[in-house]
Amino acid sequence: MSLSSSIRPRAFLPAPLIRRIVLCLAVAGPAIAFRITGFAPNPVLDLFVFGGAVVAASFMLAWAAEAAQKDISGALAIAILALIAVLPEYAVDLYYAFRSGSDPAYEQFAAANMTGSNRLLLGFGWPLVVFVALFVARKAAAARGASGKSLPRVLDLPGSSRLDVGVLALVAVLAFFIPLTGQIAIWFGILLIAIFAAFLWKAGRAANDHDEDDEFVGTAAHIANLPARARKITFVSMFVVSAAIILSSAEPFADSLVKSGSALGVDSYFLVQWLAPLASEAPEFIVAVLFALRGQGAAAIGTLIASKINQWTLLVGSLPIAHFFGGGGTALPLDGRQVEEFVLTASQTVMGVAIIIALRFNRWAAVALVALFAVQFFVTDETGRYVLSTIHIVVAAVALVLHRRAILPTLSAPFRRAGTIADGPAERVRELENASAR
Template structure:
């Protein structure tokens, strides 16, 4: 009965947005923002329950990867739309780059920091003492290794000033290797709570189709509601007089990143801090491989040459995003996320709004780089094991949704 009520509530929240989307009816921007936002939130809860319950049958790493892949679908829909349209209208190249870099920095600067701080607050309250760092499961070493490699390769974009089709296909192949690698870990008995525990306790013949249905329904809701949600947010911002480029770079990504933010915060509030940050690490792997790799392909299908050529502003944005990612990886090499690192990432993310302009962006790149070098020196003995983790024959223990 509890499971039925929970699923029914999520369905009821998603229904108005689905009807609105399928009928093509038009409503005022603020109402559309409310309806489509409610649907995205409902789909996020379904994703969280499905991902937890799926670990009964598949490895935790693959469950997290599938969760992250579905959760970032809104971002893909929006960004690939910009890249596809750029094939006929070159000015949309800037929007594609702005949306990708904005969502990427938002995920790490705001998402990682918030999830870690929430996880530490929950752990401190439960233990009755101050917890100063989030300790990740050993299984996260593999996906962190993939992100580490992707973060180094990412500098090819600002150095070359373009994203070629060959480079994009190589990134897509690397993402395929990532999925194959995380799928090899054995499934282990997860620690489930709430609706996920009810689903996990069902007989296999019932549980597996239900989990698949939840993943599929959440994906459909996100795919149908993500674009109108982003448009409603942009339209609402436009009515308030906000610059369109800033809307594309920050408000649209805020809408498209909502599912993964909500899922990660849900995990953090339950005390599953390792799973929360693991989901966002997987999302970053998605962004630097599948998303960036898909952009030149979408551009080619839209009528472009297959090579996205970036202007100086976009190069700066990519460089800033790459250095931020490098800092995030450097701070996590020991599989420990200290409180100071969370506050540093959050402060530097906020600084870019207080210090706009070309010189400020390069200055922030230098700060990110300097702190990253300091973190690399501190965690130097973990550098080689992390970069080699994706290529080890024997995978480390499968990651679980363990508590902080």
């Protein structure tokens, strides 16, 4: 009997769900008290208090978003789940962009959280999910008597994922326009937001392969197995409460990151770029790993790919708009360090797209992603970063040559009718790829 079926639908909230929600609210409580009273003893304590609130609220968001898939099916559910999961990052980044409109000192932080989170997502999140999914698949295959070369070495993605990969390929190429111009103009931001809107609309019309008997685990299972009315009230309430906590904590959390760097003698840019994403991305990684542990590696990767699209379109597109309403000009300027970071992030995205363009995620590709991600922490000078970006492009070129038959079907996927994305050319490419592998 599955976990989800063992939890009987009930009109009241199960005790485990109540305990976990209360725990999250307790962790967020001090931040709410600090915010209401204006109490701010020192930046480091503020960092832990408001950072803890963001993490706690992020977990509630992740639980509610996963359970909501019972009522929102198909590719649209994954796109919405990914959008909700990155709300903490949006709150922090948009605050920096808005503040930079009146205080130029904050311009350097406006996109720092985005570039760090984006690279963390692809360089650590994607490989982690692949390793877990392949471990689960190999364990299951071994239990059936398989061994040696017959054990799974590749995570296959469904044909419907070609839409996501195609859109990500498009925005990865467009992303290079930002470092080339040294700014994010409002008109370019509006273009990126329009691409996101088109992606969401396309995902909503995509073939629906949702199964009403999909299993949920843990906290999401308790929510999903409530009666329909109680379930919707519960996850909507969790969305509202967690969003309110995140939005109220975003400003003091963002300020404490900058001030803590000065107090601790640590580069503030480093804290903004990596500490904030660790706080905001942790629940999303946990949800993705849970999918992989349940044998749903493709769904896990799909969620993380959709998050990449959200970051490169809606988030980046919103930054110059926030900067403008904060009193800045019609473009968010980037200094030399940010230009370098955008080149590195965009080149890594191109490499990621090239690796999965055939909808097959190999172990060697996951190892390459995490290895190159780790290298960046030891290569800190500008020349080294550009060399690393070049390596990303070289790896991408090799992967594209190997998967050349998949390039056209993937790049054309965003422009094809929804019902034809998962079949036709995509399936023929898959057959050719499998034949080549044999």
